[in-house]
Amino acid sequence: MLLENRFNLIDEPWIPVADVGLVSLSDVFSHREYRALGGNPVQKIALTKLLLAIAQSAYTPEDDDDWRSLGVDGLMDKCRAYLDQWYDCFYLYGDKPFLQMAVLDNIFQKELLKAIAEQDKSREQALKPKKFGVGFYPEVLVDNSVVLTGHQIPKHLSDADKAVFVVSLMNFAFSGKRVHKEIPALTVGHQKTSSAKPGPSLGNYVGYLHSYLHGDSLQETIWLNLLTHENINDTKIWENKLGKAPWEEMPTGEGCYISNKLKKSYMGCLVSLSRFVLMKDDGIFYVEGIQYESHKNGWYEPSMSLKRISKKRNKDKDEDKNGENENDVMALWLNVSKKPWRELTSLLSFLGASNQNGFDCPQIRLGFQRIKSRRTAIGVWSGGLKATYTSGEHSPRQDDDFIESCVTLPSPSLITGENGGWFDTLSTEVQIMEDMANTLGNSVYCYSKRDIKDSKEKDKRANTIREKAVNMFWQLSEREFRNLLDNSVDKKLAIAMRDVFVSFVNKAYNSFCPMDTARQIDAWAHCRPNLAKYLSNQKKENM
Secondary structure, eight states: OOOOOETTTSSSEEEEEETTTEEEHHHHOOOOTTOBBBBBHHHHHHHHHHHHHHHHHOOOOOHHHHHHHHHHHHHHHHHHHHHHTTTTGEEEEEOOTTOTTHHHHHHHHHHHHHHHHHHHHHHHHHHSOOOTTTTTSSOOOOOOOOOOSGGOOOOOOOOHHHHHHHHHHHOOOOBTSSSSSTTOOSSSSSSOOOBBOOOTTOOOOSOOEEEEEOOOOHHHHHTTTTEEEEEHHHOOOTTTOOOTTTTTTTOTTSSSHHHHHHTTTTHHHHSSOOEEEEEEETEEEEEOOOOOOOOGGOOOOBOOOOEEEEEEEOSSSSGGGGOEEEEEEOOBBTTSSSSSSGHHHHHHHGGGOOSSOOOBOOOHHHHHHHTTTTTSSEEEEEEEEEEEEETEEEEETTTTOEEEEEEEOOOOOHHTTTTTTTHHHHHHHHHHHHHHHHHHHHEEEEEEHSSSOSSSHHHHHHHHHHHHHHHHHHHHHHHHHHHHHHHTTTTHHHTTTTTHHHHHHHHHHHHHHHOOSSSHHHHHHOOOOOOOGOOOOOHHHHO
């Protein structure tokens, strides 16, 4: 029976756009007024990757000069022509469903018939399509999921929600035993595991932080983050260079020729196919897809931030008998208690006089290099999902959450031109803010230890109060960070802003260190943070 091709992603509204609602792929590449993507951070990253994959497939510039000549309008024209050419590959349902494996239907049917013939009820139940789950996480429900709150009850997803779900799943699938373990590998000889690896964009631990340049419109954002052939070649991590989009050439199995080519290409970073899926009967067939290495093994995405740390080899080992230095790779992980804007100086460390301690985010660095003459502001968006990895299983637990921030920088021509000291000034002031936060934390801890009566949990309670006070300081500081970015062009103006951040320290200290009793007054005076060295001369004179 022929399957009906329906819900074409080029025509149907399914992509969330801020202040607009759902739009189609055709709309994205036609309307310049769209400001930014909507949805949660994972959906934004996944959709950004998809849009970049379409743009890179439509036209990849040779070098920066070609990129500038192309421009936003030129790229959008190329993308619309590309979507027209590959229109039949963007149906969510049909004989060639978008980013799905139609062959899974026959495989599941065969396995189901075997289970029925053997009267194996448990296997028969396990072969049914899995439920989508809550929708906003890129996961399906585990067979023995425990529902504790109403938010964990599976939702009925619309076709638009399912499209976003499938796109998000390709790069951000949770690791674990959610996959259909009863289905044999699609590639003969491929060794499957009972617990599948996480999607490469999520990471093996708590979650990678991803960063992109953010333009004045969604279309400009796509153009700003487009890589050139020269960029791809110079990166030297993709053996197959750009590669081919999966919808143009879908794999037949986990280890087939096409899968191996995708795995070693930039396109594999944008649309990784880490799960092979097929939607059916309001559920989804869900098996292990292409498995990727972690950043420790030399694989990474341009939107990730890494730095290499030299470490001394073990002289006792035969292979390390020379005691040579080797490079270890450290990733910038998500930290829910530390908003991404606080990592800005690490992401922009390439602007400094020396780049020895900062992280390198190729997506930001390569994009920034070619917009140095830009006279309007530019944004840096960072975000992701923190999910705990325990015993081979990923899931959001306890304080795990989505996290994102978008910081608008002064024009690149201003901060990289004659005022090249902007970054060094900003780095100094951000480090001083970190020092202030540490001083505040120590003062609040000291006060709490003196104020809390003898208790077995005195240290634990004091640490909890310290964390709350420091968090309050950073929340207050976030409001003024925009001004600090602008004032860092003039070192004197930046230094003058220290008075504001000192006042935030005092406000946080007073909020968590009351003076209601004589005991508290004594503790307050004894532990009060001394930040006089950070105050301006005028402020010191008034004290």
